[in-house]
Amino acid sequence: MLLEKGYPLDIRRPPLGDALPETLAGHSGAVIFGGPMSANDPDQFIHDEIEWISIPLKEKKPFLGICLGAQIMVRNLGGKVSSDRNSLVEIGWYPIRPTEHGRLLMRWPQMVYHFHREGFDLPHGCELLAEGDVYRHQAIRYGENAWGLQFHAELTRAMMQRWVVHGAHRFIMPNAQPGRDHLEGRMIFDAPLRAWLSEFLDLVFEPKAHCVS
Template sequence: MKSLYIIKAGSTFATEVARLGDFEEWVRRGLGDVACPVAVVNAEGGEALPAPELCAGAVVTGSHAMVTDNLPWSLGIERWIRELIAVRVPFLGICYGHQLLGRAAGGEVGYHPRGREVGTVSIELTPEGQRDSLFEAIPARFVAHATHAQSVLRLPEGAVHLAFNGFESHHAFQVGESAWGVQFHPEYTREIMQTYVRDEIAGLEAVGEDAGALREVVSDAPFAGRVLTNFASFVFRTL
């Protein structure tokens, strides 16, 4: 039987893993009940990616790495994503995975010209996003957790633009019939987001910058998590 693969592209802070778990665990919890086996592949750690014909679907996690560093394991995921798209394997890229999808399909990834987006942010769906199965039962405006320095600066040709906000033009898009990327983190809880905001505040204060704007920006994001359960439902329909 085919499996739904979670491709681990990084880890959270080493000091927080014991308390919070790690990226792949957050994604697995967020997917909920899945009608096929779920397997984790640690691509950053050197584990081999599965053949596309073995995949019922795939989710690529976030990472503390940068796509433009062109690390060998990251370039390997990028090539693999192109293989998945070619045979229409359901795919969801989250943050780093979203950016890898963008570049794999011919878009441009780089540092956001306005710097880092961190916190619980407002997201707006485009008309196409409001009709897309990935955002089923999610309102046209909702909040989600985000933390990223790089972005998909230019969407791939033919991609469908699904979501944005005042800071990030490309918070979600679709390539082909069954590949999606979301720049925000549907797997994050409020506690996880608070941990990342604290880290960002510490980093800003360490170089003498004002972190006040980040201090009151974390709230619950009840709708964003439905992206993962909606993706799991899409995978089930394609089995």
């Protein structure tokens, strides 16, 4: 969707050894996506990404963290990432609710897609924009330029099918939904979720052009 909006992509894969840019002076912003690892893992690339987020924060460049990316941002800001006290997960479609801060920014979808077993707390200085039932903190903003989402709005159908196949062993976890519900839910909820994502990306990367009617 960023390509459709005219943003060329500079894709870096730290787990494969790709270096992260020392500055975002030549970039419009940055996005860190999700992954099967934890923001608490001891891997060097996790540590490097946590430290690296200081660059967009310092340079006041747009930054968006999705799922693991949001958790990495929270770690950078001094927050904690942890599992639910009852070991519940969010794997499938679950409702979210905008907070007052969130409602003032934009309209929000009622159902969003998740694939995670950890969540994050709310670091000092962050605003909570949307909340959920199991993992309360679903969308946050730090300052004017940094955003974090616990859910996935970016998945294509092909990506979801791969996740359902390769992640099927997770469907036995407490509160996880069976694979058929993932794909059936997409038929119902994906269109409004993708419409929201398009508007949200404009808010993140072109905030001066965004307004709420």
